[in-house]
Amino acid sequence: DAKTTQPPSMDCAEGRAANLPCNHSTISGNEYVYWYRQIHSQGPQYIIHGLKNNETNEMASLIITEDRKSSTLILPHATLRDTAVYYCIVRAQGAQKLVFGQGTRLTINP
């Protein structure tokens, strides 16, 4: 699986959009980009995933660059409950394991 690089921490004001970057410059053609988050002491929560097109669901939007070497997770209107560690994961279709790196600790400030 390709390696991902994320900033260790970020801050965002409540009500603003939180933009979390991820670099995955060695991604292969059959590898998907997944985003999970983990709120303190809870199990990881799936947010969104994509291959090459931008994706949106009720939680977030995922923007993948045309060369697929990086992506951005966007939480459009961050709330205090979005404070968590966010993990960007690259995973080949059919691969059994998810490889979690250190993630980005996002703090939403009132």
Add this chain to the structure above:
Amino acid sequence: DAGITQSPRHKVTETGTPVTLRCHQTENHRYMYWYRQDPGHGLRLIHYSYGVKDTDKGEVSDGYSVSRSKTEDFLLTLESATSSQTSVYFCAISEDSKISTDTQYFGPGTRLTVL
């Protein structure tokens, strides 16, 4: 949230004792996974199952065994617990890892302390 429960949620045991953790799902998903999470290591896959009685090893399987006699239950056993197995254990489920929309959903975790 996916219907996944783990039991017990917390356990303290002594070195050398056997321990069994249970993961139960109500989603009828084919795949089930056990991960452990430790500071500085993220989540690491221990074992996974792709059907009843079908299991395989993950990257940190030494010292662990698993069993799956029913679709809904996946058991993780530490035959003789060691202090290095103190960790938070997460179970996950997915419908089918071979399709592009497959997603793993995680349970609430079991915090195990081996003294």
